[in-house]
Amino acid sequence: MIWELDFALLLFMICCAIAAITVRDLLHATIILAAYSLVMTALWSEMNAVDVAFTEAAVGAGITTVLFIAAIARTRRSSSD
Template identity: 90%
Template sequence: MIWALDFALLLFMIICAIAAITVRDLLHATIILAAYSLIMTVLWSEMNAADVAFTEAAVGAGVTTVLFIAAIARTERRSSD
């Protein structure tokens, strides 16, 4: 494993996690969570866990993001606080 890449991915994951819980727009939070899931996919594939990486990409970044966006389209996007 390349330690500099691992550290950069870890830093980006932490930034995505903090941004996802602090952003007020639900669509932006969904996009940030999709980016988080894609970073997890890269980490799983770097650890030679191809089956887990494919599952994370398909379910985490794919299906979940589409379902979240469909739910947001039917509701109000911004929180009231």
């Protein structure tokens, strides 16, 4: 474990999480969530949890993004509030 790398990844992850809930466009929020998942994958594999990292990459960055985009395509793209 390299704590500088951990710190940088966690910082980027928190930035992504805050950006995902503050951005107005839902498609942008979905892509930011995919980036969040990618950083989470790097963090898991850096902590030697390769199995969890694999699941995070397949489900978090892959399937969930497609499901969110499909849900956005069937509803409105920008949030009203």
